[in-house]
Amino acid sequence: MxxxxxxxxxxxxxxxxxxxxxxxxxxxxxxxxxxxxxxxxKEVGVTEVVLAINYRxxxxxxxxxxxxDKLGITITCSQETEPLxxxxxxxxxxxxxxxxxxEPFFVLNSDVIxxxxxAELIKFHKxxxxxxxxxVTKVDEPSKYGVVVMEEATGMVEKFVEKPKIFVxxxxxxxxxxxxxxxxxxxxxxxxxxxKEVFPRIAADAKLYAMVLPGFWMDxxxxxxxxxxxxxxxxxxxxxSADRLANGxxxxxxxxVHESAKIGEGCLIGPDVAIGPGCVVEDGVRLxxxxxxxxxxxxxxxxxxxxxxxxxxxxxxxxxxxNMTILGEDVHVGDEVYTNGGVVLPHKxxxxxxxxxxxxx
Amino acid sequence: xxxxxxxxVAVIMVGGPTKGTRFRPLSLNVPKPLFPLAGQPMVxxxxxxxxxxxxxxxxxLVGFYEEREFALYVSSISNELRVPVRYLREDKPxxxxxxxxxxxxxxxxxxxxxxxxxxxxxxxxxxLPDMLEAHKKYGxxxxxxxxxxxxxxxxQFGELVADPETNELLHYTEKPETFVxxxxxxxxxxxxxxxxxxIEDVLKQKKDRANLRRVSSFEALHSATKALPADYVRLDQxxxxxxxxxxxxxxxxxxxxxxxxxxxxxxxxxxxxxxxxFRHTSPHLLASGDGKMSATIIGDVYIHPSxxxxxxxxxxxxxxxxxxxxxxxxxxxxxxxxxxDVEIMENAVVIHSIVGWKSxxxxxxRVQGxxxxxAKLGITILGEAVDVEDEVxxxxxxxxxxxxxxxxxxxEIIL
Numbered sequence: 001m002x003x004x005x006x007x008x009x010x011x012x013x014x015x016x017x018x019x020x021x022x023x024x025x026x027x028x029x030x031x032x033x034x035x036x037x038x039x040x041x042k043e044v045g046v047t048e049v050v051l052a053i054n055y056r057x058x059x060x061x062x063x064x065x066x067x068x069d070k071l072g073i074t075i076t077c078s079q080e081t082e083p084l085x086x087x088x089x090x091x092x093x094x095x096x097x098x099x100x101x102x103e104p105f106f107v108l109n110s111d112v113i114x115x116x117x118x119a120e121l122i123k124f125h126k127x128x129x130x131x132x133x134x135x136v137t138k139v140d141e142p143s144k145y146g147v148v149v150m151e152e153a154t155g156m157v158e159k160f161v162e163k164p165k166i167f168v169x170x171x172x173x174x175x176x177x178x179x180x181x182x183x184x185x186x187x188x189x190x191x192x193x194x195x196k197e198v199f200p201r202i203a204a205d206a207k208l209y210a211m212v213l214p215g216f217w218m219d220x221x222x223x224x225x226x227x228x229x230x231x232x233x234x235x236x237x238x239x240x241s242a243d244r245l246a247n248g249x250x251x252x253x254x255x256x257v258h259e260s261a262k263i264g265e266g267c268l269i270g271p272d273v274a275i276g277p278g279c280v281v282e283d284g285v286r287l288x289x290x291x292x293x294x295x296x297x298x299x300x301x302x303x304x305x306x307x308x309x310x311x312x313x314x315x316x317x318x319x320x321x322x323n324m325t326i327l328g329e330d331v332h333v334g335d336e337v338y339t340n341g342g343v344v345l346p347h348k349x350x351x352x353x354x355x356x357x358x359x360x361x
Numbered sequence: 362x363x364x365x366x367x368x369x370v371a372v373i374m375v376g377g378p379t380k381g382t383r384f385r386p387l388s389l390n391v392p393k394p395l396f397p398l399a400g401q402p403m404v405x406x407x408x409x410x411x412x413x414x415x416x417x418x419x420x421x422l423v424g425f426y427e428e429r430e431f432a433l434y435v436s437s438i439s440n441e442l443r444v445p446v447r448y449l450r451e452d453k454p455x456x457x458x459x460x461x462x463x464x465x466x467x468x469x470x471x472x473x474x475x476x477x478x479x480x481x482x483x484x485x486x487x488x489l490p491d492m493l494e495a496h497k498k499y500g501x502x503x504x505x506x507x508x509x510x511x512x513x514x515x516x517q518f519g520e521l522v523a524d525p526e527t528n529e530l531l532h533y534t535e536k537p538e539t540f541v542x543x544x545x546x547x548x549x550x551x552x553x554x555x556x557x558x559x560i561e562d563v564l565k566q567k568k569d570r571a572n573l574r575r576v577s578s579f580e581a582l583h584s585a586t587k588a589l590p591a592d593y594v595r596l597d598q599x600x601x602x603x604x605x606x607x608x609x610x611x612x613x614x615x616x617x618x619x620x621x622x623x624x625x626x627x628x629x630x631x632x633x634x635x636x637x638x639f640r641h642t643s644p645h646l647l648a649s650g651d652g653k654m655s656a657t658i659i660g661d662v663y664i665h666p667s668x669x670x671x672x673x674x675x676x677x678x679x680x681x682x683x684x685x686x687x688x689x690x691x692x693x694x695x696x697x698x699x700x701x702d703v704e705i706m707e708n709a710v711v712i713h714s715i716v717g718w719k720s721x722x723x724x725x726x727r728v729q730g731x732x733x734x735x736a737k738l739g740i741t742i743l744g745e746a747v748d749v750e751d752e753v754x755x756x757x758x759x760x761x762x763x764x765x766x767x768x769x770x771x772x773e774i775i776l
Contacts, residue, residue, distance in 0.1 A: 266690065266707070268725075284673075284691035284708045286725040286752065301691040301708040303725040303752065318675075318693040318710045320727045320754065336693060336710065338729060338754070340771075353729070355756055355771065 003106035007053040013222040016328035040116035052089035054080040087194035109175030115215035131207035136171040137217040145172040157208040231272040370473040371411040377425030386744040399635035400663035400681040410487030418471040420446045459594035462560040480548035484631035486617040499611035506549035507612045508619040519546035523612040530610040533601040626734040633679035636661035714741040723751035
């Protein structure tokens with residue numbers, strides 16, 4: 001089987017992290033985001049992944065080369081020279097996706113984190129005999145999204161309602177699809193929206209089905225959702241493979257610590273923390289609801305909550321970092337400095353406190 | 362032995378509970394003159410400066426606080442300095458000259474040759490012995506300590522003009538609307554006993570004027586007495602202004618530090634000034650440590666002997682820690698006053714703040730001010746018995762006594 005991952009552009013919503021790496025390579029729970037998806041695809045027998053990308057494909061391919069061998073999966077890029085929307089890239093990659101086997105192929109939105117229940121998706125798809133399956137997820141405020149109206153028993157999609165003012169349902173498109181090759185015949189090589197143009201037409205032919213995504217779902221395309229997404233991911237990890245989470249007297253709730261990271265005495269870590277490879281967390285440090293990326297050093301008595309600490313940054317002694325502070329790559333926060341919602345671009349030194357949320361260029 | 366003509370009596374005006382409202386919420390718990398700066402009550406600093414005057418016979422504290430508020434302090438400081446210190450309570454405010462005059466019998470008991478008069482809410486190195494020598498040389502009735510300040514800030518004080526040659530006070534005006542001079546009155550004076558004659562003259566004039574008014578109009582008298590009682594004599598307007606340029610008053614300029622302590626923000630700054638003065642005058646009061654056996658100490662820090670500070674804590678510069686305070690492992694204190702019985706828990710951070718009596722600051726909490734001593738919320742103040750729970754951040758805020766903070770606050774006054 002094959003899969004197409006819609007990577008898209010600059011990932012501006014996840015800046016300043018995406019100033020250093022393309023969004024799919026930004027770490028999430030100690031692993032580049034896209035690897036979560038590629039590994040799950042590999043598990044259900046996908047042999048080739050096509051990345052639809054329009055920005056710096058060479059960085060991606062260089063990075064992913066190692067994983068091709070490690071996972072035994074082929075990874076290629078399909079580069080748009082002009083924006084093609086969410087469906088156009090499928091037409092562009094048509095030759096790579098169609099191999100004559102007639103097997104359906106996956107299409108994934110790269111921002112989405114979930115348990116990726118691809119095996120169930122394949123089963124569901126084969127059972128209904130339609131042309132395409134989309135996964136849907138339940139949301140609290142459907143009026144913010146495009147709602148998928150479906151037949152409860154069969155999952156057959158009746159229609160899509162964009163940002164409904166009156167309640168028509170609470171399931172929205174989760175950005176995970178399994179499509180028969182015939183769907184490609186419905187897409188032309190021009191800017192097209194798969195959600196707004198292609199799917200409604202398949203639904204009109206009664207050949208589009210929706211499967212409710214079990215487990216959690218989060219679009220982690222922006223910092224706040226990234227932090228929430230980590231909580232949901234770690235909750236799910238607790239249920240699936242609790243042995244991968246840290247334990248001990250200094251751990252509260254779900255915490256992921258890379259085996260190469262070092263943690264000092266008298267720390268209190270958690271809940272919902274990921275500490276990446278090579279990190280050093282010195283004595284008396286408090287971490288909660290945060291991501292500490294590869295190579296970071298957190299010095300003694302620092303306290304970090306609800307924040308993301310970018311690669312190879314350092315946080316000084318008695319520093320306090322909170323409230324959606326995002327430190328880009330190689331940022332250095334001085335001793336005793338307080339940052340409340342500071343968004344700091346890469347390679348900066350922060351010597352005085354940031355009392356109100358602001359962007360440090 | 363020095364003759365009686367050499368004796369000096371010092372009078373320190375301490376004010377009363379209706380004064381110093383700008384010092385809230387700290388003055389809700391303790392009379393402002395007893396609020397600790399550099400670990401010692403505010404009034405202790407002028408008292409120990411007075412102690413350095415040769416032939417000091419007596420120190421009087423004059424104010425309208427209840428006697429009992431000063432009883433304990435006055436008895437212990439008398440013992441400590443081996444000089445009699447006595448609190449004299451005014452029945453009502455008389456103005457600083459009026460207050461002095463109303464206790465003239467006490468003050469003259471020791472037949473002093475000179476009277477030192479100063480205000481308690483002044484922070485200075487109080488160069489009193491040198492000032493006394495200068496005063497004797499000038500030969501006038503009084504000498505004022507003066508200080509040069511920026512032209513923009515001068516109008517908050519008494520502005521004055523002095524003869525650059527003789528140092529005679531030529532002109533004096535209190536808090537003028539327009540700029541007069543960048544030399545200001547520091548609120549520290551040395552007088553000969555003739556000052557009482559000068560005050561008596563003013564009182565006589567006032568009485569005469571009041572009598573005149575009584576004849577002319579009952580109404581006028583009523584409003585005049587309401588504004589200022591007949592026995593109320595201000596030192597600045599009633600004595601200094603009229604006597605300027607009459608070869609009675611002289612000035613002595615301090616080149617050392619001088620500040621007025623009207624607000625908690627200024628008290629934090631002044632605590633630091635007194636701590637740095639300790640470096641020269643009382644180095645034994647300053648803490649030291651390198652983090653091995655005792656906490657790491659940076660700059661000037663006072664720690665009361667009964668306070669417990671964990672060796673992994675890092676303290677300073679400009680920190681004073683009062684009695685029975687407990688500073689936990691890995692705590693960090695910078696530019697702050699920690700009052701009695703406070704507990705700072707593990708890994709907490711306190712910067713540019715005053716932490717009130719019996720308060721607690723939880724683990725990994727942060728109490729911080731911007732450090733602007735003149736701004737209303739330039740430092741953070743926790744009143745008595747305020748609990749900051751674990752990991753809470755309090756920035757640029759004032760918290761009144763007996764509050765618990767379980768969420769972070771910024772730029773707030775919490776009633």
